[in-house]
Amino acid sequence: MVRSLGQRNCRSWYGPGGLHPTHLGDTLSNSRYTIVHKLDHSNHSLSWLTRDSATNTWRRIDIVLASPEVTKFHANAVERDLLAHAADAARADARGSILELLHHRGPNCDHLCMVFPLNGTYNCFRWTVQGGGRDKTEMNEAWLVRQCAKLRKDRAEESDGSEAQAPENVHAITAEEMLAILGRPRLSRDDQVPRYLVLRPDRIEEDFDFWLSEEAFQQ
Structure with a gap:
C-alpha cells in the first residue's frame, strides 16, 4: 500500500517496508x-539534495519506499532512460535524465536509489508543496543560478561594493550558498521527533528577479 505523504513526515512511515531514515550528512554509494x-x-x-564527491557536482537522489511493488514500478519506469543514455552520460546529464540506480541497505530493508542531475532542460525538483499546491516558480537549475547570483550581488554590495560573479552553472554553487538559498534544513516542529524527519524548503513564490531580467524577454 502506498502512503500519501503530507508536508511533514510521520515516524510510523519508517518501519519495515517503509521509508529509509535518512539523516543530514549521511552518505550513499561508498561515501560518494x-x-x-x-x-x-x-x-x-x-528526494534529497546531495553532493557527488567523484564529479564535484550536485545531484538529486530519490530514495524509494522499501516495497517490492514500488521498487519494481520505479525501476521499470526509468529503465528505458538508463538504456538510452548508457553510452552518453554527458547527454543524460545535460537533459536532466536519470544517471544511475543504486541499492542502499537500511534498517528497514534494501532501498532503490535513483540518481538524477541537478541541472538539465527538463529537470524540476519538486512536485507539490504545502497544501497540495505547487511552487509559483519551478525549482530548477535556472532558478538556483538566479538565486545564487542575487545572493552574491547582495553580499558584495554589503561588503565592499565590488561586482559579484554569477555562477557558471548549478554545480559552481557552494554548499554554504545552497543552504542560504534553500534555507537551513529544519526538523518537524515536534522537538521529540527523530533527526531524520526533515522538512522540505518552503514554497517558492513568484520570481520577480527573473521577470525583470533580459532572460524573461528572450522566451
Whole structure:
C-alpha cells in the first residue's frame, strides 16, 4: 500500500517496508554522495539534495519506499532512460535524465536509489508543496543560478561594493550558498521527533528577479 505523504513526515512511515531514515550528512554509494538538504517527497520516495564527491557536482537522489511493488514500478519506469543514455552520460546529464540506480541497505530493508542531475532542460525538483499546491516558480537549475547570483550581488554590495560573479552553472554553487538559498534544513516542529524527519524548503513564490531580467524577454 502506498502512503500519501503530507508536508511533514510521520515516524510510523519508517518501519519495515517503509521509508529509509535518512539523516543530514549521511552518505550513499561508498561515501560518494553526501546528503545536504531535503528537496521534496512524493507518495513513493524522499528526494534529497546531495553532493557527488567523484564529479564535484550536485545531484538529486530519490530514495524509494522499501516495497517490492514500488521498487519494481520505479525501476521499470526509468529503465528505458538508463538504456538510452548508457553510452552518453554527458547527454543524460545535460537533459536532466536519470544517471544511475543504486541499492542502499537500511534498517528497514534494501532501498532503490535513483540518481538524477541537478541541472538539465527538463529537470524540476519538486512536485507539490504545502497544501497540495505547487511552487509559483519551478525549482530548477535556472532558478538556483538566479538565486545564487542575487545572493552574491547582495553580499558584495554589503561588503565592499565590488561586482559579484554569477555562477557558471548549478554545480559552481557552494554548499554554504545552497543552504542560504534553500534555507537551513529544519526538523518537524515536534522537538521529540527523530533527526531524520526533515522538512522540505518552503514554497517558492513568484520570481520577480527573473521577470525583470533580459532572460524573461528572450522566451
